[in-house]
Amino acid sequence: MKEQDIYKLLADGECVTLECKKAQKGVPSSLWETYSAFANTYGGTILLGVDENMVGEGQAKRFVITGVGEADRMRKDLWNTINSHEKVSINLLRDEDVQVVSVEGKNVIVINVPRADYTIRPVYINNNLSRGTYKRNHEGDYHCTEQELRMMVRDSNETGNDRMFLEYYTMDDIDIPSLERYRMLFRTDHPEHVWNSLEHKEFLVQIGGYVVNRKEQTEGLTMAGLLMFGKGLPVRDRFDNLRMDYIDKTNLIGEQRYSDRLTYDGTWENNLFNFIQNVLPKLTKDLPRPFRMEGVIRKDDTPQHKAVREALTNAIIHADLMLNGVLKVEKYDDRFVLTNPGLLKLPVEQIYAGGESRARNQRMQAMLRAIGYGENLGSGFPLILSAWNEKHWLKPELIEQPELMQVKLILHIETLVEEKPNDMSDVLKNVLKNVLKNVSKDVLKELTDRQKSILEFIYCTPTMTGQEMSERLRVSEKTVQRDFSAIRKLGINLIREGGKTYGHWIIKEQQGGE
Incomplete structure (x- = not known):
C-alpha cells in the first residue's frame, strides 16, 4: 500500500469497512473491538495515525495525518498481543496484513482485517464470548446481541441447522397430504427408486426428516421434517418466531395495498413445502413462456422460471429459521423481492x-x-445471473441487512438494454445526456465514484431509499447524506417526492446552477 492508496481510502470517509485511530502513544485498546467487529462483519481496514475531525468537510479538513510514534515498536506490540490469544480468540492476520506507510512524512500503520470464515465466528476479545463479541454497523463497533451470537455459533456447525431433533414431535404432526404430494414429485423424478415403496415414516428417515436413536430409545421429527411437511399448528407452536408471507403488489388500483396475499389465514397447512408449491406459480405466472416442443411434449420451463425457482429455494435453504423473522416473497410490477432471516x-x-x-x-x-429444486456445487446464483442477463434485465441485487438480521434478493424484471442500459457507465452517460445537459464537464469531474453511483441508482431505480443506497455502498446513511449535499453544491438538485418510504427521486439541474 502506498500514500495515494491511503488518500483513496480516506476519500470515502469512515464506513463499515474503514476505521481511523489517532494512536500516537501506542496500540489503542479500542483497536481490538474494531478487529472483532470487522472479523464478524465484512472485514475492513484500520488506520493508526489518522485522526478524524467530525465537523470538517472534505478529505483535507475531515482527516488529519498525525502519524504514530515508534511504528516498529507498535507493530511488535500488536503481533505479541494478537499471537498470545489472551486478547483475541483467534489471529486472522498474516504478515502482509500489517504495513507501515509513509504519508506526508509521517508513519501510518495499516491493518487489513479479513472477514472470518463462518466456521470460526464469532471472533471475540478478552476471553469473553458474551461481552467481547462485536459487529460493525456503518461507522461504529457494537456489542453483538444474544440472538446474533447464537446465530454465529449455529453457523459454525458444519452439519447445518435443520438436523436438530424435536423432542415430542412425531408422525402425528405431519400433514400427510403435503408429504404425499412431495412423494409424487419424488416418484416422477425417480421412478425406480427403492424409497418409493417405503412407508411414510421410513421415507422421512431416509430423507432426513425423522430420526430414530436406538441407544437412547428416542425417535421423532427433525427440524427439517416438521418445517417441510408439518401441520400448520405444530409448526406455529414450535417455530412461533417464524412467519411465511407472500404479497402480490402488482396492478394496484387507488389505495389498494395488495392484489393477492398468502399468509397464516387457516386456508392452508403452513409448512415450507406448501409455501413453495403455492407461491412459485403465483410468482412466475406473468413471466413470458415461449411455445417450444420436444417431440410431443411442450417445454416451457425457461431459464427465467428456473432462476425464480432457484431464488425461492435459496431463500429457504440459506435462511436461519430459528431467528425471529419473516420468510417473505413480494411481487411488484417491475421486480420480485425475496427476504429471509439470517445473514450470509x-x-x-x-x-x-x-x-x-x-x-x-x-x-x-x-x-x-x-x-428438481436447487442447483449443485454452488452454481445456483450464477444460474440466476445468467438467466437475467439473457433478458438484459438489471443485475439481481443480493443485499445483506445486518441491522435487521436478514438477507434480501431483488430480481428486477424491467429495463431492457435499448431502453435503459445495464452497463453502469452507459447509465451515467444517459444521466448526463438526458438529464444534466447543461452541467459542465469540469463540474462533473468533481463527482466521486460513490456520488456517480448514487446518480446511477436514482436514474435506474427512482424509488430506492437513502438507506438502501447506504446498504449497497456499504457506508452509513450520514455518508450518503453528505454525498447528497456535495452533489447539490455542484448544481445538481436531488429531490425526493412522495415521502421517504414510498416516494421517488427526481434529478434536476438547479436554476442558475454551475
Whole structure:
C-alpha cells in the first residue's frame, strides 16, 4: 500500500469497512473491538495515525495525518498481543496484513482485517464470548446481541441447522397430504427408486426428516421434517418466531395495498413445502413462456422460471429459521423481492462468482434437490445471473441487512438494454445526456465514484431509499447524506417526492446552477 492508496481510502470517509485511530502513544485498546467487529462483519481496514475531525468537510479538513510514534515498536506490540490469544480468540492476520506507510512524512500503520470464515465466528476479545463479541454497523463497533451470537455459533456447525431433533414431535404432526404430494414429485423424478415403496415414516428417515436413536430409545421429527411437511399448528407452536408471507403488489388500483396475499389465514397447512408449491406459480405466472416442443411434449420451463425457482429455494435453504423473522416473497410490477432471516455465510462476491455452497438447512436442501429444486456445487446464483442477463434485465441485487438480521434478493424484471442500459457507465452517460445537459464537464469531474453511483441508482431505480443506497455502498446513511449535499453544491438538485418510504427521486439541474 502506498500514500495515494491511503488518500483513496480516506476519500470515502469512515464506513463499515474503514476505521481511523489517532494512536500516537501506542496500540489503542479500542483497536481490538474494531478487529472483532470487522472479523464478524465484512472485514475492513484500520488506520493508526489518522485522526478524524467530525465537523470538517472534505478529505483535507475531515482527516488529519498525525502519524504514530515508534511504528516498529507498535507493530511488535500488536503481533505479541494478537499471537498470545489472551486478547483475541483467534489471529486472522498474516504478515502482509500489517504495513507501515509513509504519508506526508509521517508513519501510518495499516491493518487489513479479513472477514472470518463462518466456521470460526464469532471472533471475540478478552476471553469473553458474551461481552467481547462485536459487529460493525456503518461507522461504529457494537456489542453483538444474544440472538446474533447464537446465530454465529449455529453457523459454525458444519452439519447445518435443520438436523436438530424435536423432542415430542412425531408422525402425528405431519400433514400427510403435503408429504404425499412431495412423494409424487419424488416418484416422477425417480421412478425406480427403492424409497418409493417405503412407508411414510421410513421415507422421512431416509430423507432426513425423522430420526430414530436406538441407544437412547428416542425417535421423532427433525427440524427439517416438521418445517417441510408439518401441520400448520405444530409448526406455529414450535417455530412461533417464524412467519411465511407472500404479497402480490402488482396492478394496484387507488389505495389498494395488495392484489393477492398468502399468509397464516387457516386456508392452508403452513409448512415450507406448501409455501413453495403455492407461491412459485403465483410468482412466475406473468413471466413470458415461449411455445417450444420436444417431440410431443411442450417445454416451457425457461431459464427465467428456473432462476425464480432457484431464488425461492435459496431463500429457504440459506435462511436461519430459528431467528425471529419473516420468510417473505413480494411481487411488484417491475421486480420480485425475496427476504429471509439470517445473514450470509459467505461474502457476497463469492456468492456471485459461484462454485461454493454453504446451506444452513442441508436436509431441506437435499429434499428440494431431490424433486428438481436447487442447483449443485454452488452454481445456483450464477444460474440466476445468467438467466437475467439473457433478458438484459438489471443485475439481481443480493443485499445483506445486518441491522435487521436478514438477507434480501431483488430480481428486477424491467429495463431492457435499448431502453435503459445495464452497463453502469452507459447509465451515467444517459444521466448526463438526458438529464444534466447543461452541467459542465469540469463540474462533473468533481463527482466521486460513490456520488456517480448514487446518480446511477436514482436514474435506474427512482424509488430506492437513502438507506438502501447506504446498504449497497456499504457506508452509513450520514455518508450518503453528505454525498447528497456535495452533489447539490455542484448544481445538481436531488429531490425526493412522495415521502421517504414510498416516494421517488427526481434529478434536476438547479436554476442558475454551475
